[in-house]
Amino acid sequence: MGNWLDGVDKNSIKIFKKYYTSYKTVEKPTKEELEKGIQAGVLVESENLTHDEMIKTVKELADKIPMEDAAKGFLYSLSTGDLRYRTALASLVWAKALPMHALESKILYRKEECQICGCIHGLHQAEEVDFNQYGVFHYLLPGNNRGKADLGRAEYVYNDLKFFVTLPKVEPTNADYDILNSIMGVVSSMKSHNKATALISAIHKQKIMEGSANGVHQVLGILSMCNILQTETKKGYLHEFTNSGERELTKDNALYYPLAYWNGKCGIDRTAMAEVFGSFAKEKLSEEKKIASDLSAAIIAAEPRKKKSKAQQYFKEDEYLVDLTNEQRYYYGLSAISEKWDKEISYAAVYHAYKRVTLFFEGDVIKKFIFEEVNDSSGDQHYAMYEECDLDAHTKGRKVLLPKTARGNEKPLSPSNLMNPTYMCSHLTVTFAGGTTRVCAFNSSNDQELPLPPVVPRNKKEFEEYTEKYIASCPKDYDQTLEEYLHKKREVVDIKPGDIFRVRVTPTLYTYFLLLGRVKDIWKCPGIPDGHPIYHQMTKPIAYRQYAVLTDNANMTPEELETYPLLMAEVTMDNWVYWATYPIVAHKTLSLSDVEFGFLAGWHSGSILRGGVDKLYWGLAECELKCFTELVKEYKAWRERNPEDVSPFNFVTCLDMNTVNAIWDKDLTKLKIPNTEIYEKQQKYFEEGKQLIIKHLKLDPENAFDDFATKYGGVTRKQFADFLNDMAQKKTK
Numbered sequence: 001m002g003n004w005l006d007g008v009d010k011n012s013i014k015i016f017k018k019y020y021t022s023y024k025t026v027e028k029p030t031k032e033e034l035e036k037g038i039q040a041g042v043l044v045e046s047e048n049l050t051h052d053e054m055i056k057t058v059k060e061l062a063d064k065i066p067m068e069d070a071a072k073g074f075l076y077s078l079s080t081g082d083l084r085y086r087t088a089l090a091s092l093v094w095a096k097a098l099p100m101h102a103l104e105s106k107i108l109y110r111k112e113e114c115q116i117c118g119c120i121h122g123l124h125q126a127e128e129v130d131f132n133q134y135g136v137f138h139y140l141l142p143g144n145n146r147g148k149a150d151l152g153r154a155e156y157v158y159n160d161l162k163f164f165v166t167l168p169k170v171e172p173t174n175a176d177y178d179i180l181n182s183i184m185g186v187v188s189s190m191k192s193h194n195k196a197t198a199l200i201s202a203i204h205k206q207k208i209m210e211g212s213a214n215g216v217h218q219v220l221g222i223l224s225m226c227n228i229l230q231t232e233t234k235k236g237y238l239h240e241f242t243n244s245g246e247r248e249l250t251k252d253n254a255l256y257y258p259l260a261y262w263n264g265k266c267g268i269d270r271t272a273m274a275e276v277f278g279s280f281a282k283e284k285l286s287e288e289k290k291i292a293s294d295l296s297a298a299i300i301a302a303e304p305r306k307k308k309s310k311a312q313q314y315f316k317e318d319e320y321l322v323d324l325t326n327e328q329r330y331y332y333g334l335s336a337i338s339e340k341w342d343k344e345i346s347y348a349a350v351y352h353a354y355k356r357v358t359l360f361f362e363g364d365v366i367k368k369f370i371f372e373e374v375n376d377s378s379g380d381q382h383y384a385m386y387e388e389c390d391l392d393a394h395t396k397g398r399k400v401l402l403p404k405t406a407r408g409n410e411k412p413l414s415p416s417n418l419m420n421p422t423y424m425c426s427h428l429t430v431t432f433a434g435g436t437t438r439v440c441a442f443n444s445s446n447d448q449e450l451p452l453p454p455v456v457p458r459n460k461k462e463f464e465e466y467t468e469k470y471i472a473s474c475p476k477d478y479d480q481t482l483e484e485y486l487h488k489k490r491e492v493v494d495i496k497p498g499d500i501f502r503v504r505v506t507p508t509l510y511t512y513f514l515l516l517g518r519v520k521d522i523w524k525c526p527g528i529p530d531g532h533p534i535y536h537q538m539t540k541p542i543a544y545r546q547y548a549v550l551t552d553n554a555n556m557t558p559e560e561l562e563t564y565p566l567l568m569a570e571v572t573m574d575n576w577v578y579w580a581t582y583p584i585v586a587h588k589t590l591s592l593s594d595v596e597f598g599f600l601a602g603w604h605s606g607s608i609l610r611g612g613v614d615k616l617y618w619g620l621a622e623c624e625l626k627c628f629t630e631l632v633k634e635y636k637a638w639r640e641r642n643p644e645d646v647s648p649f650n651f652v653t654c655l656d657m658n659t660v661n662a663i664w665d666k667d668l669t670k671l672k673i674p675n676t677e678i679y680e681k682q683q684k685y686f687e688e689g690k691q692l693i694i695k696h697l698k699l700d701p702e703n704a705f706d707d708f709a710t711k712y713g714g715v716t717r718k719q720f721a722d723f724l725n726d727m728a729q730k731k732t733k
Contacts, residue, residue: 009037009042011033013042013140015043029132042139046128046131047128047131048129049122050123050125051121053122054119054154055101056100057158057162061161064165070092074087075180076172076173076176078179079175079209083137084139084163085170087218089222089226090221090225090237091156091157091164092161093226094237095161097240097241098157098241099241101116103123104116105123114244116244118153119153134155134156134159137149137156141214141218142214142215150255151225152247172281177285180285181285182208183203183223184268185290186293187264187267188290189202190202191264191406192263192407193263193265194409196260196262198264198409199220200220203220217256220259224259224262226238226272228269228276229266230258233261234262238272309346309347310354311354320370321372321384321460322463332441333443334368334427337360338362341368342361343359344358345358352375354373354376355373356373357370357372357415366391366392367390368390369388369391370386371385372384373385386429387419389425393418398413401417421444424444425445426442426444426486427441428440430463431456432458438455438456439463439466446487448488449576449581450482451505451506452470453470453505453506454505473508481507491579492578495574495578495584496587497515497521498514499586499728500514500558500561500584501513501577509550510551510552511549512546512547513582514546514590516542516595517542518541519541519543526715527719529621529714532620533617534620541571542574542577545568546570547561547566547567548564548566548567568682569597590721595721596705596717598619599617599618599693600618616635616693618708619708619720620714620715621713621715622712623712635692638689638692641685642685
């Protein structure tokens with residue numbers, strides 16, 4: 001970043017780093033620290049301001065500062081790294097476009113702000129503002145700890161422009177023009193679908209400018225605010241203003257508007273470029289002056305590391321953590337290893353994790369890789385993982401990974417890039433951790449999974465025994481299963497409440513699940529109390545219940561399944577059902593008993609074991625517990641008696657299909673006998689807690705679930721079942 005910081009007071013920089021570079025709330029600088037920083041001309045005093053005063057000053061400063069001065073300051077910062085000059089250009093175009101306005105207040109993420117300018121201070125009366133929280137970006141680049149400055153916010157612009165008018169004027173050099181022309185060259189080389197993240201990565205890898213990728217991101221963000229990098233519908237601020245509340249930016253890495261929406265097909269707006277820089281640099285920054293980019297050449301030219309890795313001692317030559325014959329590979333959906341393939345091996349050590357990657361080449365095409373990892377943090381190897389994956393990944397000189405389609409980008413040949421669903425086909429993962437990760441064979445090209453028995457081998461010998469039993473259990477028609485696993489086309493299905501999906505547990509056995517619906521659809525059910533835990537589910541989950549059945553019947557009807565109990569309701573990601581990995585095989589109209597959920601206390605105030613019980617949720621209803629101190633006391637005691645492996649709560653669960661493990665025995669020879677021990681424990685424990693609620697809330701014992709919903713506000717079973725069944729009918733139409 002040059003030497004511009006050499007002349008800046010070092011103690012002031014320490015104050016910035018100590019108090020203003022963390023998301024966490026920390027103490028404020030002492031009075032003495034502030035005074036010294038202010039005397040050094042780095043820190044500033046707090047100001048007592050209202051929203052209207054801030055906007056008035058911003059508009060006055062915008063009229064006072066010439067665009068040429070701000071544009072020259074931005075360019076000057078590229079080669080020098082002098083951040084004091086960098087963001088004033090974005091602040092100026094934002095301020096010039098900003099309309100004079102009265103406060104339009106909105107609560108967002110528990111904070112009130114003005115929807116027009118994003119101001120969060122002085123909204124209703126004068127408020128003291130510590131502008132050092134914005135001034136820190138005049139001296140330190142945005143980073144992972146602090147994140148990025150929101151350049152489109154009134155406080156930042158107010159501080160930025162006030163500071164800029166105190167700086168001496170500067171002139172850019174040829175080096176600055178070369179940097180911006182090189183950036184424009186990279187922009188021009190982007191594929192049409194490439195987003196800003198790909199552009200940032202390309203510029204940073206070629207070291208076009210000094211500093212971090214976050215610094216590159218900031219520079220591109222400024223250019224986007226000046227309309228140079230914008231889209232047809234998401235414009236910068238050069239000619240129009242976009243209200244803060246209309247930017248729809250929800251992620252930290254998307255704070256630069258409209259850069260978050262830009263992609264390669266949008267290109268460069270040369271008209272905006274000329275308008276911003278044309279008064280003094282029209283010829284120096286023309287289309288003809290852009291410097292062409294070749295990211296591939298930059299990657300190939302990089303010298304590989306030749307230092308021997310300390311990870312090598314953890315692996316034996318020509319021996320893997322898992323030994324498979326080519327016949328065994330067939331049953332795991334893997335291709336045989338050809339003696340004609342070339343083999344290249346690399347090692348890596350990260351803290352206590354030691355890794356080996358073996359690549360198999362046919363010419364310049366990677367046909368397979370084997371990834372192995374061991375962990376030796378305690379001196380004894382207690383974790384090991386083996387993954388073997390089939391590919392057909394083309395490379396350039398075995399150095400650069402070529403894209404699968406014309407839309408993709410060339411990438412450095414690295415394990416992390418290879419372990420991407422874009423390149424991975426069928427792969428086998430085996431983990432020896434003494435934990436719960438079972439053997440898994442998955443095909444990323446079509447989202448299919450082999451029905452490997454759900455057993456967790458603890459070491460290499462146990463895996464060999466597991467493999468023998470697995471292959472011996474495969475039926476005569478298993479070749480068809482393997483064929484579909486490898487070559488079935490990718491499928492996406494619509495799902496609706498009442499669908500029944502099937503999971504193939506082993507080569508010969510199945511279990512079934514009843515789908516209650518997507519959680520985002522359940523949210524639409526009228527009557528659910530605001531703030532109910534069901535609203536806290538992340539990703540795109542589904543709610544479901546598993547039938548306590550293991551069977552060799554692959555076509556059980558809803559009527560046949562009715563004879564088996566349903567396990568507790570759970571929530572999981574919808575991927576496996578959405579992709580038809582677990583196919584929909586039947587449908588039923590949901591009954592009242594199908595839709596009964598469990599109960600949960602203390603959601604809003606933290607763990608009930610810490611005494612934070614203030615609400616009780618049962619099903620889709622809630623009750624305040626302020627007046628039920630005895631219930632709270634007994635509820636805590638009941639929670640502490642929780643049997644191992646039992647959780648009667650339905651709103652916070654692992655987003656995985658591991659619940660299926662509850663109903664089978666770990667002995668492969670006994671798999672056809674459902675193990676309902678955990679289910680029975682659940683029911684007994686759940687009933688104890690339910691009786692506590694019935695007693696203290698004086699509910700009808702025969703209809704407690706619905707009585708609770710009726711008395712305290714919420715959704716009864718009939719209302720919920722009717723809602724889900726109506727939704728299913730609409731989806732069917």
